[in-house]
Amino acid sequence: MKFPLQRLIQAGQEPYEFEDDVDVQELEDMNNDIRRIEPVHINGQATMHGEEITFHYSITGTMILPCARTLVDVTYPFSMDVVDVFSTSPYYTAEDDSEVHPVDGEVLDLKPYIKENVLLEVPIRVFSGDEQAYEQTPDEGEGWQVMDEEPEDDQIDPRMAKLQSLLNEEDNE
Numbered sequence: 537m538k539f540p541l542q543r544l545i546q547a548g549q550e551p552y553e554f555e556d557d558v559d560v561q562e563l564e565d566m567n568n569d570i571r572r573i574e575p576v577h578i579n580g581q582a583t584m585h586g587e588e589i590t591f592h593y594s595i596t597g598t599m600i601l602p603c604a605r606t607l608v609d610v611t612y613p614f615s616m617d618v619v620d621v622f623s624t625s626p627y628y629t630a631e632d633d634s635e636v637h638p639v640d641g642e643v644l645d646l647k648p649y650i651k652e653n654v655l656l657e658v659p660i661r662v663f664s665g666d667e668q669a670y671e672q673t674p675d676e677g678e679g680w681q682v683m684d685e686e687p688e689d690d691q692i693d694p695r696m697a698k699l700q701s702l703l704n705e706e707d708n709e
Contacts (some may be wrong), residue, residue, distance in 0.1 A: 537578060537646040541624060541639065544584050552663040553580040554593075560651050568658060571609060576654060580618075580648075587625040588636070591646065593618055595653060604661035614657045620649050 537558050544552055564570055570685040580581040580593025619639050621636045624646060637649070676682065 537650065539582065539644045539646065541642050541644060544589055544644075547582075547584065549583070549585075551583045553581050555579045558647060558650055560597075560647075560654055563651060563654060566655075568655065569601050570599050570658060571602065573654070574598050576650065578650065587623055589624065589639070589644065591618075591620045591622070595650060595657075597654070599654075599658070601658070601662050603664035606664055608664050610662045610664050611665075612659065612662055614654075616653060617659055618649075618653050620646070650684055655698075689707045 537554075537556055539554075540553075556578050557577055559575045561572055561575075563573055574597055576595050576597035576610050578593055578595055580591060582589055582591045584590075594615065594617050596613075597612045598611055601612050602608070622639050624638050625640050
């Protein structure tokens with residue numbers, strides 16, 4: 537999603553409206569949990585004030601992520617509102633810790649910022665609502681098994697048996 541600066545300058549103080557679908561499938565190849573992602577829908581406006589361009593836009597889309605318990609595909613819809621500020625000033629440097637991005641050249645490419653915002657929207661984990669998938673997951677395998685969180689019948693660790701006998705003596709007194 538590229539914007540020629542000349543078009544934004546011609547709009548002047550009036551907001552420049554835009555709407556498009558952006559393909560961000562490169563995110564699938566990165567080291568993250570996104571298995572598939574459809575093109576995201578972008579809708580917003582850009583306004584120019586002096587040497588600063590402010591983009592207010594919304595990103596909506598759907599990504600496929602693995603379930604944290606069963607690893608089956610989970611459809612995760614997302615929607616977010618974003619504000620990005622860019623500077624066309626030749627004296628502005630990106631070394632500042634501010635949230636203003638420099639514009640290099642005559643074309644402003646919004647796609648890297650869209651991809652960054654989509655990556656920030658990926659949840660830490662998702663769970664499938666499909667109960668059948670949970671029933672089909674194995675309870676044990678080679679060298680492992682699923683254990684309940686409930687403690688077993690007050691079994692005393694043999695390493696703590698001596699300590700337990702001391703506690704029992706105190707209770708008896």
